[in-house]
Amino acid sequence: MDFSSKTLKKKSSKLRKERIYSKAILIDTGILITAQPDSDSLKSTDSRRSHSHTHSRTSLSDNHEDLINSSNLDDDDDNDDIFETASLISCVTCLSDTFSKTSNTTTTTTTTDLPYTSLKGKFPTNTVIPYGRILHAKFIDRNRDSNMVGKIRTKSSSRKLRGSIASIDLNLSGVESNGSSNESFARRSSIELKDYAVNRRLSNVSIGHSIFDDDYESSTNLIEITFAKPRRHDVVAKKLLLDIDDSLLVGNGIVQEILERSYRGTKRKRKILVIINPYGGKGNAKKLFMTKCYPLLIASRCTVDLAYTKFSGHAITLAEALDINKYDTIACASGDGIPYEVINGLYRRKDRVEAFNKLTITQLPCGSGNAMSVSCHWTDNPSYATLSLVKSTETRIDIMCCSQPSYYNEHPRLSFLSQTYGVIAESDINTEFIRWLGAARFEIGVAFNILQRKKYPCDIYVKYAAKTKNDVKTHYMNYKNNGLPPFDIETDNIYCADDIPEVEMISEENFKLRYPFSEGIPDDWEKLDSSVTDNIGIFYTGKMPYIAADTKFFPAALPSDGVMEMVITDGRTAVSRMVPILLALDKGTHIQQPEVLHSKILAYKIVPKIKNTVFAVDGEKFPLEPLQVEVLPRLCKTLLRNGRFVETEFDTI
Numbered sequence: 001m002d003f004s005s006k007t008l009k010k011k012s013s014k015l016r017k018e019r020i021y022s023k024a025i026l027i028d029t030g031i032l033i034t035a036q037p038d039s040d041s042l043k044s045t046d047s048r049r050s051h052s053h054t055h056s057r058t059s060l061s062d063n064h065e066d067l068i069n070s071s072n073l074d075d076d077d078d079n080d081d082i083f084e085t086a087s088l089i090s091c092v093t094c095l096s097d098t099f100s101k102t103s104n105t106t107t108t109t110t111t112t113d114l115p116y117t118s119l120k121g122k123f124p125t126n127t128v129i130p131y132g133r134i135l136h137a138k139f140i141d142r143n144r145d146s147n148m149v150g151k152i153r154t155k156s157s158s159r160k161l162r163g164s165i166a167s168i169d170l171n172l173s174g175v176e177s178n179g180s181s182n183e184s185f186a187r188r189s190s191i192e193l194k195d196y197a198v199n200r201r202l203s204n205v206s207i208g209h210s211i212f213d214d215d216y217e218s219s220t221n222l223i224e225i226t227f228a229k230p231r232r233h234d235v236v237a238k239k240l241l242l243d244i245d246d247s248l249l250v251g252n253g254i255v256q257e258i259l260e261r262s263y264r265g266t267k268r269k270r271k272i273l274v275i276i277n278p279y280g281g282k283g284n285a286k287k288l289f290m291t292k293c294y295p296l297l298i299a300s301r302c303t304v305d306l307a308y309t310k311f312s313g314h315a316i317t318l319a320e321a322l323d324i325n326k327y328d329t330i331a332c333a334s335g336d337g338i339p340y341e342v343i344n345g346l347y348r349r350k351d352r353v354e355a356f357n358k359l360t361i362t363q364l365p366c367g368s369g370n371a372m373s374v375s376c377h378w379t380d381n382p383s384y385a386t387l388s389l390v391k392s393t394e395t396r397i398d399i400m401c402c403s404q405p406s407y408y409n410e411h412p413r414l415s416f417l418s419q420t421y422g423v424i425a426e427s428d429i430n431t432e433f434i435r436w437l438g439a440a441r442f443e444i445g446v447a448f449n450i451l452q453r454k455k456y457p458c459d460i461y462v463k464y465a466a467k468t469k470n471d472v473k474t475h476y477m478n479y480k481n482n483g484l485p486p487f488d489i490e491t492d493n494i495y496c497a498d499d500i501p502e503v504e505m506i507s508e509e510n511f512k513l514r515y516p517f518s519e520g521i522p523d524d525w526e527k528l529d530s531s532v533t534d535n536i537g538i539f540y541t542g543k544m545p546y547i548a549a550d551t552k553f554f555p556a557a558l559p560s561d562g563v564m565e566m567v568i569t570d571g572r573t574a575v576s577r578m579v580p581i582l583l584a585l586d587k588g589t590h591i592q593q594p595e596v597l598h599s600k601i602l603a604y605k606i607v608p609k610i611k612n613t614v615f616a617v618d619g620e621k622f623p624l625e626p627l628q629v630e631v632l633p634r635l636c637k638t639l640l641r642n643g644r645f646v647e648t649e650f651d652t653i
């Protein structure tokens with residue numbers, strides 16, 4: 001290596017160690033940037049930058065050493081300089097709203113690619129990093145770090161120093177905010193901290209070339225924030241160093257406050273078993289998880305174990321054999337098939353009560369059918385779903401219990417999403433051979449069957465909760481806000497309320513069927529008119545609002561109202577009428593059409609009258625036998641963004 005490249009390398013390595021930080025304060029909605037980085041340090045950085053062409057940028061957040069598998073986080077190192085960071089923080093401010101809005105529509109297209117204006121290395125003041133985006137915070141113990149060239153400020157006028165200091169080298173590697181080594185430091189009074197910093201400052205004066213500046217004050221509140229930064233269609237974990245001023249708190253006190261506000265109503269440091277279906281979607285579930293989800297989980301200080309499914313049904317055995325004491329969360333990096341298997345695996349356990357009390361089951365959308373994520377995390381984007389996972393509220397949701405002659409004696413099967421017969425079932429199950437098409441295969445199947453005007457005769461018996469469309473609306477309005485604190489969508493805050501009710505425990509009683517298959521059809525169930533049931537086009541029952549990313553099939557579905565939705569169409573409906581019905585599925589307005597029956601029901605039994613068709617339950621093929629289903633209220637814990645299903649705007653439909 002020649003001398004010049006050595007010098008260059010040395011210089012660049014020094015540059016990389018530099019940190020420039022903005023001043024900030026805590027406000028109700030997030031961390032507000034209040035002042036730009038010191039202008040002298042920026043100037044010196046700028047001048048050095050102009051001398052080096054190959055290493056022309058000073059990274060603010062290039063320190064990903066504690067992010068396992070951080071390579072993907074570093075892939076935009078070039079963009080990670082102070083200029084971009086400044087612009088992106090400003091973008092975060094804009095995006096706190098943007099995310100909420102795009103999530104509402106559940107599209108994966110976010111408007112994150114806003115034009116960034118170069119702010120010449122200064123953080124835009126008055127920008128806010130919302131608590132909803134903050135993954136972690138840690139206090140930087142400058143006394144332990146020698147990597148930083150920076151300036152210290154002291155607020156204590158008695159400590160003001162007069163004279164000249166050119167630069168002060170302080171190590172800012174930092175320690176964990178909750179690390180024991182840091183606790184003693186945190187316990188010191190702010191005065192002690194300031195004294196220490198001033199002494200340190202004197203002992204590190206570089207060989208005399210600069211000016212004592214009586215405006216400089218010592219701050220002890222250098223905090224490293226890890227937050228979810230929008231990048232193209234995703235969010236990625238990034239770090240940012242801030243000098244946070246607070247009239248009451250210092251050091252770890254501030255960190256604790258930030259973490260409390262950032263994880264209000266949810267659990268930090270989840271212990272997660274991630275079950276990946278390597279064949280999910282177009283076969284890229286593992287890659288999606290590792291690149292989009294895993295870094296965010298690690299950045300949020302979650303513990304993550306990985307398991308891969310090796311065959312169909314494997315997740316059932318995994319959930320059956322799982323050590324439930326090791327985890328609090330099972331995240332299915334898959335389509336809807338794996339959550340279905342996990343719920344059923346847990347259900348078969350002898351200690352199923354403990355299992356359903358201990359574990360929260362959620363989905364990271366890596367399959368072709370990601371209805372659970374769209375409904376619960378409000379998105380089918382894996383990175384945004386991960387952000388939702390770490391920020392969401394644990395909530396109990398209703399589960400449906402299915403019984404058919406061939407298996408109910410051994411154990412009935414649980415369904416969290418839907419059961420269907422007719423056009424949709426055939427489109428779901430009989431298009432497996434075109435799996436490579438991804439989600440489109442389903443739409444093609446539906447269009448094909450509708451055009452054929454196929455009919456699926458059967459008998460249907462129903463226990464109604466809300467029979468007419470008016471009854472459904474009334475039920476929805478009564479239960480929509482049941483027990484949930486208001487959500488402040490403007491600030492992207494998880495909850496406005498401080499007190500989130502504990503998720504209640506269940507007992508064996510919650511698994512007990514009110515309508516066992518063996519006891520026949522109860523007297524108070526209604527048999528649907530045979531003019532309807534002999535001509536069924538679509539029979540669809542479900543518990544979640546979305547059955548696919550853009551298909552709001554059950555807009556009136558609520559997480560725990562104790563009932564399921566039932567939607568029926570007549571196979572004789574003219575294609576000219578079916579087309580607008582199907583085109584309205586993304587908005588959920590299909591249920592308004594006179595040809596569509598929509599009720600809320602507690603239980604039903606469907607008896608198929610034809611042989612060459614299928615039942616699809618949560619996207620899985622079920623035997624073509626009489627099927628009886630009832631709701632088991634609040635059986636399963638999952639994570640709901642803001643404690644509720646994605647907004648469907650059913651009340652305005």
Ligand SMILES: Nc1ncnc2c1ncn2[C@@H]1O[C@H](COP(=O)(O)OP(=O)(O)OP(=O)(O)O)[C@@H](O)[C@H]1O
Pocket residue numbers: 277278279280281282309310311312313314333334335336337338341366367368369370619620
């Ligand atoms: N290693 C494997 N080999 C074959 N099948 C598997 C394997 N792992 C899981 N499966 C099965 O793949 C099916 C679909 O899984 P999943 O829902 O995760 O993917 P998907 O792409 O969304 O598919 P779908 O659209 O059918 O729901 C499940 O029934 C599951 O049992």
